[in-house]
Amino acid sequence: MFEAVIGLEVHLHLKTRTKAFCGCPADPFGAPPNTHTCPVCLGLPGALPVANRKAVEYGLRLALALGSRIPERLVFHRKNYFYPDLPKNYQISQYDLPLGQGGALLLGERMVRIKRLHLEEDAGKSLHLEGRTLLDLNRAGSPLIELVTEPDLRTPEEARLFLQRIQALAQTLGISEASPEEGKMRADVNVSVRRLGEPLGTKVEIKNLNSFKSVQRALEYEIRRQTEILRRGERVKQATMAFEEGSGKTYPMRTKEEEADYRYFPEPDLPPVPIPQPWLEEVRRGLPELPWEKEKRYQALGIKAKDAEVLAYTPSLARFLDEALELSLASPQALANWLLADVAGLLNERGLSLEATRLTPLALARLVALFERGEITSRVAKGLLPELLEGRDPEALVRERGLEVVADEEALRTLVAEVIASMPEAAESVRQGKAKALDALLGQVMRRTRGQARPDLVRRLFQEALGVG
Ligand SMILES: [Zn+2]
Known part of the structure; x- marks a missing residue:
């Protein structure tokens, strides 16, 4: 039996x-290109950097949320390497005293320990075209958080889940868009394979994975590749690999610099400054409710565990749900059902995000309340949802169109008798005990009332008229 040992390195672009x-x-x-630049981020001689207080605060938020230890001083180091898109020839980063050390994130039963997280600056971009390379330094100097885990993950699915959790956390904390599609969240993975119970195998690094799906696929491929090498009794070579989307395979890249190659030394232009305790406390107090706290609160409100988890880790849905809950119009579980099934389904169908619609928490809560009070049927409620996405109010729509539930027993009894007369065969099947045939009769009544008849009432009237039940 073989097992994979996986560690992640995540880069988050901070939204300062x-x-x-x-x-x-x-x-x-x-x-x-090159319009967001100045002498500092162009690396011109004599230009001096000043640390962005907001970037430090955002880093602290993440470190505090993950339970990391915070140093007493903020210390930056130079990481020296030459790249054309890094005009200073070094990156300002952190080394032996990062913004956070230790801490953990729980994935169900699995505890993923955080090794460190630190603040650094991004490089620019090289565009290779027709034998030439063009540079865009707009991104050079943008603030990044690098988060490194201990090798505590065991499967590609766990790695993907961890990234989704970090994404949700960063978005909840308001520190990063954390959108891989815009390059605002990137991941490198370290993976080795070993026989169960044996010491760690040789690890391979896969760089620059720009979607959660790629992380999972690259790991699946690499774990298979390493397992086959070990099965043949050979050894895995340490390497830095890239993942090719098209073929779904990994291949070796440049040989990676060793740590000593970077010649880290303390950044002389940014002397260490204390992180004042009162400020740290202020940042801690300012933390919003974290996803795992939200999950517990939703469960305590009676929302099913699985739903509570999905909602708490989808910040856009959680914000919406929280506003709807505030109104106390509809039950929490009913709101959860509508958000996760009907609203999500409709958004998916139309390729829209919740924010891109004009649906408000108030409108959804009112719609769900109308349904829960039995004033409209679920069919009518579902039918109104597309108009709610355009900003319409459900109560006004129901009034204007007379969509209230038909619960007039006498009128429905007459309708039931008519349907029985028009569908004698179905009626006979029901009498003989074929309960399924009742659905056809029910469907007729719903059609004739445009879905507005109370289904439980119609069912009872049919049962009475046909002498079953
Ligand atoms: Zn600049």
Whole structure:
């Protein structure tokens, strides 16, 4: 029996207004190349960096949320290497005293320990075209958090789940969009395979995976590859690999620098500064409710465990649900059902995000309340949902169109008699005990009342008229 041992390195792009060490806008998205630059992030001689207080605060939020130890001083180091998209020839990063050390994230039963998380600056971008390389330095100097786990993950699914949890956490904390599709969350993985109970095998690093799906696929491929090598009695070679989306395979990249190659030394332009205790306390108090706390609260409100988990770790849904719950119009589980099934289904169908619609928590809560009070049927409620996405109010729609439930027993009794007369064969089947045939009769009544008849009442009237029950 073989098992995989996996560790992750996650980069999160922080959503500060300005870059990590200068006043340029931090979000390069969509700007013309090289317009968000200044002497500091261009690395011009004599230009001096200033640490972005907001970036430090965002890093602290994540460190506090994960239960990491915070140092007493903020210390930056230079990591020296030459890349054309790194004009200073070094990256300002952190080394032996990172912003957070230790801490953990729980994935069900599995505890994933955090080794460290530190603040650093991003490099620019090289665009290779037709034998030339063009540089865009808009991204150079943007603030990043690098988070490194201990090798506590065991399967590709766990790795994907961990990344989703970190994404949800970063979004809940408001520190990063954490969107892999925009390059605002990237991951490298370390993976080795061993026989159960044996010491760690040789690890292989896979760099620059830009979607959770790629992380999972790259790991699946790499674990298979290493397992086959071990089965043949050979040894895995230490390597840095890249993952090719098209073939779904990993292949070796440049040989990676050793730590000594980076010649880390304390950043002389940014002397260490204390992290004041009162400030740290203020950041701690300012933390929002964290996803795992939300999950517990939802469960305590009677929402099913699985639903509570999905909602708590989908920040856009959680925000919406929290506002709807505030109103106390509809039951928590009913709101959860509607959000996870009907609303999510409709959004998925139309390729929309919740924020891109005009659906409000108030409108959804009112719709669910109408249904829960028995004033409209579930069919009518579902039919109104698309209009709610366009900003309509459910109560107004129900009034305007007369969609209230038909619960007039006399009128429905007459309708039931008519349907029995028009469908004698189905009626006879029901009399003979074929309960399924009742659905056809029921369907007729629902059609004739445009879905507005109370289904339980119609069912009872049929049972009485046909002498079954
Ligand atoms: Zn700048």
